[in-house]
Amino acid sequence: MKRILSIQSHVVFGCAGNSAAVFPMRRMGMEVWPINTVQFSNHTQYQQGFKGIAMPAGHIEALVEGLEAIGATAKCDAVLSGYLGSAEQGAEILTAVAKVKAANSNAIYFCDPVMGHPEKGCIVAPGVSEFLANDALAVADVIAPNLLELETLTNQRIDTIEQAIAASQSLLAKGVQVVVVKHLSRAARDHGRFEMLLTTKEGSYIIGRPLYEFERQPVGVGDLISGIMLANLMAGHEPIVAFERMNAAVDAVLLKTFSVNEYELQLIAAQNEIAVPTIRVSAEKIA
Numbered sequence: 618m619k620r621i622l623s624i625q626s627h628v629v630f631g632c633a634g635n636s637a638a639v640f641p642m643r644r645m646g647m648e649v650w651p652i653n654t655v656q657f658s659n660h661t662q663y664q665q666g667f668k669g670i671a672m673p674a675g676h677i678e679a680l681v682e683g684l685e686a687i688g689a690t691a692k693c694d695a696v697l698s699g700y701l702g703s704a705e706q707g708a709e710i711l712t713a714v715a716k717v718k719a720a721n722s723n724a725i726y727f728c729d730p731v732m733g734h735p736e737k738g739c740i741v742a743p744g745v746s747e748f749l750a751n752d753a754l755a756v757a758d759v760i761a762p763n764l765l766e767l768e769t770l771t772n773q774r775i776d777t778i779e780q781a782i783a784a785s786q787s788l789l790a791k792g793v794q795v796v797v798v799k800h801l802s803r804a805a806r807d808h809g810r811f812e813m814l815l816t817t818k819e820g821s822y823i824i825g826r827p828l829y830e831f832e833r834q835p836v837g838v839g840d841l842i843s844g845i846m847l848a849n850l851m852a853g854h855e856p857i858v859a860f861e862r863m864n865a866a867v868d869a870v871l872l873k874t875f876s877v878n879e880y881e882l883q884l885i886a887a888q889n890e891i892a893v894p895t896i897r898v899s900a901e902k903i904a
Contacts, residue, residue, distance in 0.1 A: 619851035620648045620692050622684075622717065624677060624710050625699025625729070625840065627653035629669075632882040633660040634700050637837035638844025640884055641866070641891045645848040650689070652680050655702040660836045671702025671742070677709040681716060691720035697847055698753070699729040699840055704744030711756055725794075725850075728757035729843040732766050759850070760788060761797040761843045764804055775804050778814070778823065782903065785816035794818075795856050799842045813842075815860045815900065822857055822900035826868040829875040835882050842867055845891065857900055865894035 621642060626634030635651040642649045654677070657669035684690050696717055698710050714726045730749040733741035750770050754760065760770075768775050771784040781804045785796040798814040801823075805812040810825035845866050849859030869890030874883045884891070 618646065618648050619694040620650065620689075621695045621697055621847065621851065622650045622652065622681075622693050622713065623697045623699075623844070624652045624654060624713065625697070625731075626655045626657065626702070627651070628657050628660050628667075630659045630881075631837070632835075632841070632884060633837040634840050637840040637882060637884070638697070638699070640888075641841060642844050642848040644888050644892050645845070645852065646892075647848050647851055650684070650693075652677055654700060654706050662836050672706070674703070674705045675709075677706055678712060681709070681713040685716055685720075690717050693717045693721060693724055695725050695727060695847060695851055697727045697729065697843065699843065700731040701741065701745050701748075703742045704748045707745065707748040707753060711752060714756055725758040726756055727759040727761070727843065727847045727850075728753050729761050729839065730754075730766050730770065731839070732769055754788070754791060754793070757793055759795040759797070759847070760793050761799050761839075761846065763800045763839060764798065764802040767798055778804055778806055778903065780804065781814055782816060782821045785814065785821065789816065789818060795850075797842070797846055797860070799839050813860070813864065815856060817856050819857075821903045822860060823903055824860060824864045824898060824900040826864055826871070826898065829871055831875060831880075832878075833880050835871070835874055835880060837882055838867065838871070841870065841882060841884075861896050861898070861900050862894050864898060864900075865896045866891045868898075869894060 628636045639649050655671045657667045696714050717724045732746045796816040801812045812825040815822045845863045849862050870887040873887040
């Protein structure tokens, strides 16, 4: 059994951050230790608003010190980070990564560089984007940006799949081992599908799934993608196999969510497909 320290947001109702990633990872056989960077009543894209707080400075550090005291950090196989409530939390996460890697040289850091999307109502605190681009990137083993985040990380506009590959390769040159572009958006080859890109030293691979015509697009899909991808890697799958399994599992969740006309991701209803996905689409290697 692999053990994952997951440090990201939490919502009481619905699916975002740890609330989107922890259950799927556990359903896939991982032992997951969640630390919440914020605790909100619901995600921030509800028109009615939300209630809650960002965790104070020192909160993450104190919890990790507690884990270290009981020997848990030495048993940790991966650290996953997502939405940050403040730039200061980023430094605490990197301290956690350093402690885990000092205790377990095989442990990895999976960074989901959530930089916000103001048009959708997702806002990040000042300094978070800079921290992710300047500090987290230097430490990450696996990074999973969307297209806008990939542009920020590489300081360039990306309009084509070729540019997305080149940008991903530039992250590999900085020490990252695996880059997953969670949504190619305007750089996709087929704009009628939701396409993702995987880049490793072995090459680049593209995969797609249907775009469902939701009345309101569900929130937390990116968090789900990162959690399932990491769990597949921790299960021992090679990156391309993990990529295909993740795509199939996420598609199953979205299909179930769409079929019952819900706004929040239907993780419980689709849990069997999360654990044992039916792979109908293979990743295509791009020459």
